[in-house]
Amino acid sequence: LTTAQVSRLISELETRLGTKLIQRSTRQQALTDIGATYAERCRQVISMVDEAESEVTGTASKPKGRLRVLSMGSFGHHYVFPVMAEFCKHYPELTVEYTTSQYVPDLLAKGVDVSLYLTESLTDSRFVARRIGTIFSVLCA
Missing domain, CATH: 3.40.190.10 (Periplasmic binding protein-like II)
Structure with missing residues (x-):
């Protein structure tokens, strides 16, 4: 994905959630507190999905x-x-x-x-x- 595509997808996500996930300035971008919380929860969900797939496919580590x-x-x-x-x-x-x-x-x-x-x-x-x-x-x- 290009930088522009990622930026557009994040903007769409922020609109859907009704909150800012990233604080943007001309020099840098940083996660907002709510953005950091959302990112961590997403990591947890992905980890749980990976574990569930491993269990049902028999490929647990x-x-x-x-x-x-x-x-x-x-x-x-x-x-x-x-x-x-x-x-x-x-x-x-x-x-x-x-x-x-x-x-x-x-x-x-x-x-x-x-x-x-x-x-x-x-x-x-x-x-x-x-x-x-x-x-x-x-x-x-």
Whole structure:
């Protein structure tokens, strides 16, 4: 926008609001007290709109709250636990509750958000499984 266009838009806004937002002189321009108040409120509104958009689009800057993670004991100790510290550093607003178990408990009753288990299939159709890798093992006697 050109200076003239901005000046015209501000004049139209002042007319619509019925008050002067900018004190003009030949040498300078400065916000009036009411203009400063109006500008600050507009900044707050823009910030609130940005936050609302982030919430509904899932693009909030960083996750926060609590994350309950459950995994099999040996798998968790070898693969999950070693990366947990770095994960927590990357997301400091997130509190991670990490537990291990050899048996898959009632995940809904336990309030588990993420469960990592070695299995061929799910026994409960309410859950979604994703293959994250393959582990080969050898049984020795």
